[in-house]
Amino acid sequence: MSRIHIEHQNDPMRLAICVALLGLASLLARVPAGAASASHTVTLDLTRYSMVAHLSAGDYAGVSPGRLVVHVGESIVFVNADSRHHTATSLGEISAFPQDPHWTDSVLHESGNIGAGSWSTGDIAPGARSAPIVATKAGTYLYGCFFDYSAGMRGEIVVQP
Numbered sequence: 001m002s003r004i005h006i007e008h009q010n011d012p013m014r015l016a017i018c019v020a021l022l023g024l025a026s027l028l029a030r031v032p033a034g035a036a037s038a039s040h041t042v043t044l045d046l047t048r049y050s051m052v053a054h055l056s057a058g059d060y061a062g063v064s065p066g067r068l069v070v071h072v073g074e075s076i077v078f079v080n081a082d083s084r085h086h087t088a089t090s091l092g093e094i095s096a097f098p099q100d101p102h103w104t105d106s107v108l109h110e111s112g113n114i115g116a117g118s119w120s121t122g123d124i125a126p127g128a129r130s131a132p133i134v135a136t137k138a139g140t141y142l143y144g145c146f147f148d149y150s151a152g153m154r155g156e157i158v159v160q161p
């Protein structure tokens with residue numbers, strides 16, 4: 001072995017960096033596939049998805065996928081691919097889209113997680129994406145757009161345990 005090589009092996013700083021990198025590598029190796037950090041995307045676009053589709057909860061348009069299945073701990077990001085403003089706002093843990101969601105302007109602000117209680121992405125500008133909304137409790141949840149609910153802009157999120 002060359003003299004330079006031996007010097008490198010004995011360099012305490014180099015050794016510390018090696019140990020740190022090995023530690024980091026073993027941490028990364030321990031993160032299982034499909035861990036709690038998994039993220040899903042729902043695209044909001046009333047122009048592109050203008051055709052009315054069907055769910056057992058009722059007719060809908062403007063979201064893709066209309067029915068999204070996730071697991072507890074995973075998060076959903078709503079992407080506004082449209083040229084107009086949208087929201088994704090909870091309708092609750094119910095089985096059919098209501099005639100009137102009875103929302104107030106407060107849903108234009110981001111709030112809550114999917115699970116117990118109401119949640120909303122808040123107002124998502126054209127081209128923008130929501131903060132990740134975490135699915136915290138198993139169940140079937142309906143949501144809709146504050147601006148376009150009467151136009152049928154709705155969707156369903158199924159949270160599995």
Ligand SMILES: [Cu+2]
Pocket residue numbers: 046085086087145146147148149153
């Ligand atoms: Cu909308």
